[in-house]
Amino acid sequence: MNQNLTRIPLLLLALSASPWLCAASADGRTIATQGNGKGATACIACHGQHGEGNADAGYPYLAGLPVAYIKNQLTAFSNGTRKNAVMQPIAASLSQQDIAAVADYFAGLTNDKLAGSAATSTDASGKGAVLAHNGKWVAGVPACFRCHGADGRGVAPHFPPVVGQPEAYVRNQLAAWQTGTRSNDPLGLMQSVVKSLSKDEIDAVARYLAAQSGK
Amino acid sequence: MWNRFLTMSCLVTACLLPGATLLAADVPHATALTAPISIAPYQLPADNTMPDDEFGKLVRLGKRIFTDTGKYAGKYVGNDLSCSNCHLDAGRLANSAPLWAAWVKYPAWRGKNKMVNTMEQRIQGCFRYSMNGTPPPADSDELKAIMSYSFWLASGAPTNTDLPGRGYPALAKPAEPPDFERGRKVFARNCALCHGADGQGTKADGKVVFPPLWGKGSFNWGAGMHRINTAASFIRANMPLGKGGSLSLQDAWDVAYFMNSHERPQDPRFAGDVKATDKAFHQHQCRYGDKVGGEILGMK
Numbered sequence: 001m002n003q004n005l006t007r008i009p010l011l012l013l014a015l016s017a018s019p020w021l022c023a024a025s026a027d028g029r030t031i032a033t034q035g036n037g038k039g040a041t042a043c044i045a046c047h048g049q050h051g052e053g054n055a056d057a058g059y060p061y062l063a064g065l066p067v068a069y070i071k072n073q074l075t076a077f078s079n080g081t082r083k084n085a086v087m088q089p090i091a092a093s094l095s096q097q098d099i100a101a102v103a104d105y106f107a108g109l110t111n112d113k114l115a116g117s118a119a120t121s122t123d124a125s126g127k128g129a130v131l132a133h134n135g136k137w138v139a140g141v142p143a144c145f146r147c148h149g150a151d152g153r154g155v156a157p158h159f160p161p162v163v164g165q166p167e168a169y170v171r172n173q174l175a176a177w178q179t180g181t182r183s184n185d186p187l188g189l190m191q192s193v194v195k196s197l198s199k200d201e202i203d204a205v206a207r208y209l210a211a212q213s214g215k
Numbered sequence: 216m217w218n219r220f221l222t223m224s225c226l227v228t229a230c231l232l233p234g235a236t237l238l239a240a241d242v243p244h245a246t247a248l249t250a251p252i253s254i255a256p257y258q259l260p261a262d263n264t265m266p267d268d269e270f271g272k273l274v275r276l277g278k279r280i281f282t283d284t285g286k287y288a289g290k291y292v293g294n295d296l297s298c299s300n301c302h303l304d305a306g307r308l309a310n311s312a313p314l315w316a317a318w319v320k321y322p323a324w325r326g327k328n329k330m331v332n333t334m335e336q337r338i339q340g341c342f343r344y345s346m347n348g349t350p351p352p353a354d355s356d357e358l359k360a361i362m363s364y365s366f367w368l369a370s371g372a373p374t375n376t377d378l379p380g381r382g383y384p385a386l387a388k389p390a391e392p393p394d395f396e397r398g399r400k401v402f403a404r405n406c407a408l409c410h411g412a413d414g415q416g417t418k419a420d421g422k423v424v425f426p427p428l429w430g431k432g433s434f435n436w437g438a439g440m441h442r443i444n445t446a447a448s449f450i451r452a453n454m455p456l457g458k459g460g461s462l463s464l465q466d467a468w469d470v471a472y473f474m475n476s477h478e479r480p481q482d483p484r485f486a487g488d489v490k491a492t493d494k495a496f497h498q499h500q501c502r503y504g505d506k507v508g509g510e511i512l513g514m515k
Contacts, residue, residue, distance in 0.1 A: 125263045134262065137304035142456045147409070147424070150283075155419040158408055186408050193457045 028105030031098055039093030043102065046086075051106045052113075055210075058168030064111035068157035070103035076184035083181040113164030113213035114153050128208025131201060139196040144209065147189070152212060158186055164213035171206035178202075216493055216504050259307055259315065260370050270363060273356070277364025280357060281305050281314075284346060285423075288357040293348035294480065295416060295423045295432035298361075301345065301440060303453055307368065309380025310452045310459075316381035318369040334362060344437035347480045383448035389468040393443060395507075398473025401466045405455055414477065429477035436482035436503050436513055440475075443500040447471035476502045478515050489513045 030036075032043040032051070044051070046059045053061030062070065076082035077091035094102070130136075132152065135143035145152050147159050154161035162170065176182035177194040185191055194202075262278070265271045280287040282305050284297040299305050306314035321334040332340070338361050339350030351358040372378060403412070409425035411417055416427035427433045439445045451467035453459045462470070482503065485492045489511060493504030503513045 130262075135304065137308045140457055140459065142303075146456060149419045149424060150422060153419070155417055155424045187405065187455055187458065189455065189457055192461075 027098075028101035028103075031094070031102045032105050036094060036098050040090045040098065043106070047106075051109045052111065053166060053169075055166040058166045058172065060165050060169045061111060061113065062106040063109035064114045065107060065160055066154060066156035066158075067103045067107035069154075069160045070106055071099055072184065074099045074103065076182075081182075081184035083176075114161055126204070126208065127201060128204035128206070131197075131205040132208055132212075136196070136201075141193055141196060144205065152209060162209050165210060167206050167210035170209050171202055174202045174206065216497055216501065258371075259368060265367065273360045273363035274367045276356065276360035277362070277367075278305055280360055281364065288342075288351065291342050291348045291351045291357060292346045294346060294427075294434065296346060296426050296434060297423075298341070298346075300426045301449065303456075306365070308453075310382075310384050311449070312382050313368075313380060314365040315369040315372055316378040318365045319372050319374045319376055319378060320381065334365065338362070343483055345434045345440065347433075347435040347438075347483075383445065384452055386444065386448050386451055386464060386467065389465040391465060393447075393468040393472035395473055395476055397465075398469035398471070398476075401462070401470040402473050405462065405466075406470065409455070414474065428474050429479045431480055433479050435480035436501075437484060437496070441479065441501055441503070443468070443471050443475055443502070446475055472502075476505075476507050476512070478510070478512055481513065481515065485513070 031040065035042045043062065046054060046057070047062050048054055048059075051061060051063035053059050073082060074091045074094060077084060077087045078094070080088070091099075131141070132144045135141050135146060144162055147155065148162045149155045149159070152161060152163035173182065174194050174197065177185065177190045178197070180191070183191060197205075265274045276287065281298040281302070285292050285295070301312060302308075302314065303311040306312075309316075317337065318334065321337055322331050323337075324330065325332050325337075327340070335353045335358060338358060339353075342348045342350045402410075402414075406414075406428075409417060410428050411425075413430075414428040414433075415430060416423055416432065417425040423432075434440050440449065447467045447470075450471055451460065451462055451464065454462065482492055482496060484496055489504050492513065497503040505512055
């Protein structure tokens with residue numbers, strides 16, 4: 001059989017499928033910008049027009065996060081393994097489909113903080129930098145960048161970027177792992193890592209990570 | 216070959232294991248690993264005390280090579296690993312084959328090649344086997360850098376002493392002989408998150424973050440880590456990262472057995488015959504030359 005003929009139905013199938021794909025991502029955008037009309041408010045109200053976050057208020061960026069990570073967080077808010085007074089009711093109002101759509105949408109947005117190539121230094125000095133680059137292994141604390149990527153920009157799907165987020169956000173998350181208000185980490189890795197961090201160390205590493213971003 | 220597990224006593228195994236300390240073999244494993252890991256009886260030097268001179272430059276290069284071997288010593292590397300994959304915390308961490316403890320124990324006789332090895336030769340062995348590459352010459356910048364970094368890390372350590380934390384702590388035998396299927400489950404539950412469902416490792420931006428555990432990007436059949444007992448010791452003490460000591464003794468043995476029952480790059484001492492190579496170099500706890508899933512390991 002002429003191979004060109006066999007390709008035509010496949011081509012038609014591909015063309016007919018594409019509007020559906022566009023519709024799915026438009027749904028994500030609609031939820032992000034307007035809410036879902038069922039109790040979930042617009043994400044961008046707090047997380048920024050382009051998912052860039054709000055450093056002053058301590059709201060994290062969502063743009064460019066791994067899609068599986070965003071989904072896991074929304075699921076964790078709705079099942080209570082990640083506690084947050086604002087996010088829990090919003091996540092509970094999202095269907096599984098809504099979660100998937102909105103995760104796809106934000107994962108697909110570009111994020112300047114994760115762009116370019118960050119310089120990697122192995123000769124860190126300063127308490128925050130040392131924790132980020134070297135860790136405190138004798139106390140069971142690997143370097144942040146050991147698992148979150150050499151420049152802290154994440155290792156999909158499970159390890160999110162940790163650089164360039166608002167300082168207050170990073171500090172709050174590390175504290176949440178310690179107190180147990182956040183317990184949705186795979187294998188309990190973060191809960192284990194933060195156990196021996198002092199308040200001073202948490203402050204220092206949050207300050208350092210917040211100040212780093214793609215060049 | 217694997218049948219050695221059934222015939223050798225734990226004590227003999229610990230003696231043959233190049234990375235394990237005899238000291239650690241006397242410590243009951245359960246308490247040894249749940250207690251906080253003790254560091255050397257002296258303070259390891261901090262990075263910001265690396266000297267600001269020509270020697271310091273080599274020390275810095277040594278650390279860089281250790282943590283990103285492909286980038287800083289690429290011409291001697293034949294896989295996707297870095298030294299720090301098995302020597303955690305850039306060669307500083309006790310019970311993770313730390314450099315400072317090795318430094319004070321060489322030159323030493325090794326059963327592996329039946330001769331006295333200098334520290335240079337020991338490091339060259341790592342490149343040949345664990346890095347599946349080419350040994351850097353003794354006068355190369357790369358080898359001098361690793362020597363300088365090791366020497367600097369051991370500042371103040373007593374020489375020719377078995378320091379606590381050397382090698383990986385030898386493990387007691389498990390209650391049940393290690394099992395592939397149980398190991399597969401332990402792997403899926405605890406390891407696949409980082410090392411991938413097929414042990415292929417995980418990259419970010421094209422850079423290896425979590426190393427491949429078997430296959431062509433991993434260590435070869437001559438590396439110490441291909442031994443079930445060595446791998447089990449490392450895993451139990453150090454894996455998952457940040458949660459060392461969390462796996463049971465049985466889980467550590469099972470998952471080490473599972474990991475090392477997969478094909479990996481050929482033993483560089485191979486001279487055309489798996490059986491002969493098995494007989495000459497694999498009379499210990501390993502799967503080289505064994506049939507797994509219808510294939511003889513070591514044939515590729």
